[in-house]
Amino acid sequence: MNSLIFYTSSFDMKKVLYRLIQFSGFFLLFCLVLIVLVSYTTPFTPYFEKMLLVNPYEMGENYERAKELDVWLESNNDTAENGNGIMLGASTIFSNINPYILGEQTGIDFFCAASNGQPPISSLQLLKYCISTDKKIDFLFMGVDHILWDFGSNECTSEWVVNNYKPGRKYVFDMVRTTDDYTVWVYFAYFSIKRLLPGTKDEFTPKEGNDVYMGKGFTCCDDTRPSKKIMPEVAHKTMSEENHRALTEIIKICRENNIEIRLFIPGFLNYKPDIVFIETFGAPYIDATPAVLDSTYYYDNWHLYCSGTTAYSYNVAALLKESLAK
Amino acid sequence: MLFNSFEYLIFLPLVYILYWLVGAKKLKLQNFLILVSSYVFYGWWDWRFLILIILSSAIDFFVALRIDAITKPRFKKAWLYVSIISNLGILCFFKYYNFFIDSWVELFAGMGYKMTPWTVNLVLPIGISFYTFQTMAYTVDVYRGKVAPCRDWVSFAAFVCFFPQLVAGPIERASDLLPQITQKRKFNYVQIVEGLRLILWGLFKKIVIADSLAPIVEEIFFYWRSQTGTTILMGGLFFSFQMYADFSGYSDIAIGSAKLLGIELKTNFRFPMLSRTMIEYWQRWHITLSTWFKDYVYIPMGGSRTNIFRASFNVFFIFFLSGLWHGANWPFVVWGVFHVLFYLPEFIYRKLKRKPLIGHIHNKFLKYTVDGLQIAFMWLVLSAARLFYRSPTIEQGALMLKKMIVMAFTPIRYEEYLWYIVVIMVIDILIRKNERNPIRIKNRTLRYSYYSCLILVILAHLDNEFTDFLYFQF
Numbered sequence: 001m002n003s004l005i006f007y008t009s010s011f012d013m014k015k016v017l018y019r020l021i022q023f024s025g026f027f028l029l030f031c032l033v034l035i036v037l038v039s040y041t042t043p044f045t046p047y048f049e050k051m052l053l054v055n056p057y058e059m060g061e062n063y064e065r066a067k068e069l070d071v072w073l074e075s076n077n078d079t080a081e082n083g084n085g086i087m088l089g090a091s092t093i094f095s096n097i098n099p100y101i102l103g104e105q106t107g108i109d110f111f112c113a114a115s116n117g118q119p120p121i122s123s124l125q126l127l128k129y130c131i132s133t134d135k136k137i138d139f140l141f142m143g144v145d146h147i148l149w150d151f152g153s154n155e156c157t158s159e160w161v162v163n164n165y166k167p168g169r170k171y172v173f174d175m176v177r178t179t180d181d182y183t184v185w186v187y188f189a190y191f192s193i194k195r196l197l198p199g200t201k202d203e204f205t206p207k208e209g210n211d212v213y214m215g216k217g218f219t220c221c222d223d224t225r226p227s228k229k230i231m232p233e234v235a236h237k238t239m240s241e242e243n244h245r246a247l248t249e250i251i252k253i254c255r256e257n258n259i260e261i262r263l264f265i266p267g268f269l270n271y272k273p274d275i276v277f278i279e280t281f282g283a284p285y286i287d288a289t290p291a292v293l294d295s296t297y298y299y300d301n302w303h304l305y306c307s308g309t310t311a312y313s314y315n316v317a318a319l320l321k322e323s324l325a326k
Numbered sequence: 327m328l329f330n331s332f333e334y335l336i337f338l339p340l341v342y343i344l345y346w347l348v349g350a351k352k353l354k355l356q357n358f359l360i361l362v363s364s365y366v367f368y369g370w371w372d373w374r375f376l377i378l379i380i381l382s383s384a385i386d387f388f389v390a391l392r393i394d395a396i397t398k399p400r401f402k403k404a405w406l407y408v409s410i411i412s413n414l415g416i417l418c419f420f421k422y423y424n425f426f427i428d429s430w431v432e433l434f435a436g437m438g439y440k441m442t443p444w445t446v447n448l449v450l451p452i453g454i455s456f457y458t459f460q461t462m463a464y465t466v467d468v469y470r471g472k473v474a475p476c477r478d479w480v481s482f483a484a485f486v487c488f489f490p491q492l493v494a495g496p497i498e499r500a501s502d503l504l505p506q507i508t509q510k511r512k513f514n515y516v517q518i519v520e521g522l523r524l525i526l527w528g529l530f531k532k533i534v535i536a537d538s539l540a541p542i543v544e545e546i547f548f549y550w551r552s553q554t555g556t557t558i559l560m561g562g563l564f565f566s567f568q569m570y571a572d573f574s575g576y577s578d579i580a581i582g583s584a585k586l587l588g589i590e591l592k593t594n595f596r597f598p599m600l601s602r603t604m605i606e607y608w609q610r611w612h613i614t615l616s617t618w619f620k621d622y623v624y625i626p627m628g629g630s631r632t633n634i635f636r637a638s639f640n641v642f643f644i645f646f647l648s649g650l651w652h653g654a655n656w657p658f659v660v661w662g663v664f665h666v667l668f669y670l671p672e673f674i675y676r677k678l679k680r681k682p683l684i685g686h687i688h689n690k691f692l693k694y695t696v697d698g699l700q701i702a703f704m705w706l707v708l709s710a711a712r713l714f715y716r717s718p719t720i721e722q723g724a725l726m727l728k729k730m731i732v733m734a735f736t737p738i739r740y741e742e743y744l745w746y747i748v749v750i751m752v753i754d755i756l757i758r759k760n761e762r763n764p765i766r767i768k769n770r771t772l773r774y775s776y777y778s779c780l781i782l783v784i785l786a787h788l789d790n791e792f793t794d795f796l797y798f799q800f
Binding site: 027 | 775777778782786
């Protein structure tokens with residue numbers, strides 16, 4: 001082998017290899033210095049961070065949610081009358097259902113850890129994190145949304161990784177590890193290093209939108225936001241094998257840990273859920289189709305305006321109470 | 327396999343290592359490696375199209391040997407026709423069959439006759455126009471006595487399907503590429519470094535410039551009815567730069583990849599967006615295609631050494647063919663003809679007066695001003711021509727052009743994307759003296775910092791879905 005390497009060029013081949021290794025080292029150092037420099041510009045201007053991380057500025061909405069989740073997980077277990085509940089799923093959960101109303105109606109202290117486009121695989125990672133803490137989880141309100149069943153978790157992963165105040169936790173790394181979007185690794189590296197540096201600005205304001213954070217993980221869509229086109233029909237998607245396994249495991253974990261679970265089929269406009277498929281998981285479910293409001297309350301097929309969330313949340317709470325009573 | 331994909335990121339180093347380590351001692355083994363890797367590269371899209379490329383190679387390999395073996399000129403010519411007819415036959419069938427049928431049907435329908443078209447559902451094999459021209463030119467060169475026929479099948483097949491330039495050029499001549507394949511290559515440090523730099527620069531042009539402009543171009547052309555005249559002009563301009571960055575980026579990666587294997591390919595672009603006239607533009611844009619048409623069509627037709635009318639017709643015909651070569655659709659032909667409208671006046675002036683349109687200007691400031699104005703005018707013309715190139719119908723192209731002219735001074739949208747044009751133009755101006763070595767900074771730390779910045783910007787712009795190069799469709 002040695003003779004073959006040096007036959008071609010003797011010196012030249014070695015030189016190319018040497019230069020490539022030299023440049024790789026330089027590149028790593030360059031990235032590290034750049035991250036440090038950019039991080040230290042954040043107390044003064046978000047401009048350079050914005051230049052470095054183009055996409056995160058369209059995400060990163062979970063800063064408060066991630067922080068409050070930890071506060072909630074560390075809080076006293078005995079505040080709720082009927083135990084503690086976690087809400088998982090996608091935006092059809094966190095931007096449509098008000099956990100305060102749900103809690104008030106059922107006596108369960110709910111926290112919403114749903115996120116944009118959150119598929120079962122990411123919900124599983126969050127559930128594992130929640131049950132690994134001292135907080136006693138008694139109830140799981142698990143959104144099952146057909147739209148996300150073949151979803152590779154990019155949007156949701158970025159939501160939890162970008163702008164997370166503590167990116168070193170296991171669920172964050174698990175999300176990075178299982179995503180098929182390599183850019184999440186870049187965000188992860190950046191935020192991990194940034195958080196280690198004292199004096200950098202903790203959070204950034206994501207894109208200027210009309211989302212209003214209401215607490216307990218609940219965000220709703222401001223009534224002034226211009227409406228999107230309503231599609232006449234929302235099609236089903238087939239569930240990926242990975243997500244099927246994840247949902248099955250979520251149900252199994254709940255059984256093993258005495259967590260009462262309700263699969264929640266969110267109701268939205270022009271959509272007919274596949275109930276038969278949900279029944280195959282063998283867990284109790286709530287079909288929210290009867291809770292759907294008039295189309296004027298909707299920003300698009302899936303998401304309600306803030307003004308619609310109250311009525312919808314009461315409808316959902318009624319369905320949940322009915323299901324719990326069975 | 328796309329140059330801007332993870333597959334290629336693994337494929338190229340693998341070929342490079344095998345090529346220089348395992349195949350270093352034996353030329354035949356190296357050529358065999360080129361052949362196999364090229365077939366793998368091409369077959370990655372659809373292995374069935376390999377049959378076509380092998381067929382094309384086999385025909386020209388055999389025909390060239392026959393031409394060389396035969397002494398009678400009449401028979402030599404007959405064999406040449408065998409090659410031309412079979413190559414053009416394959417090209418026409420796959421690329422132009424449906425186009426011609428549809429055009430005939432429309433023509434007869436216009437005269438009141440109804441015809442039932444017999445079209446075939448064909449998939450256009452990637453790069454067919456490129457390799458057909460390359461292999462056909464080889465037979466013509468053998469016939470003309472410019473090149474000796476290649477007697478080694480592996481070397482010849484490697485020449486036809488050499489993967490860096492197989493699907494979108496540069497269109498190589500047998501006189502340039504074949505000797506490099508048949509002779510022993512030496513590992514050369516400078517060549518390798520230049521190759522890596524070109525690959526990096528090409529990826530920057532493709533991923534950062536072209537792919538960033540692509541969605542805006544798509545939006546402007548899709549919603550063209552609701553756009554203002556200035557926005558349509560911007561659409562044409564963005565598309566011109568998208569094409570430039572996309573295609574020249576591809577060529578840079580192709581030339582760079584070939585350099586890694588110790589092979590030099592021809593320059594395909596020489597900063598065409600800095601052209602001051604249409605003649606200059608065609609000397610800088612897709613050079614290997616322009617020279618191919620010049621050597622194998624234009625000059626045999628008489629070139630410019632005939633009277634002014636015949637010479638003008640020759641030029642017109644070349645542009646018509648060039649339009650048709652780009653795509654089997656009439657808007658492409660209009661694009662070609664649009665160019666000739668601005669090419670011919672200067673061509674005729676030069677032929678009659680035997681001097682350029684604008685002579686040498688001694689005052690530097692005045693010279694730069696005139697150059698700048700000429701370049702700006704060229705951008706306007708190129709943008710207008712690209713409206714036809716990008717539109718699905720001539721009618722849409724014409725209406726967009728009309729809108730662009732009538733509503734010339736309306737508010738601009740998407741102006742923030744002009745930064746991409748500024749970036750590529752500034753870099754083009756800085757490196758204009760050496761297109762084959764775009765990154766020349768003596769200080770190593772600065773040079774490495776520049777590489778690092780390019781890599782980071784590329785990574786920031788990289789999507790999970792890699793986009794095709796635009797010229798793959800030809």
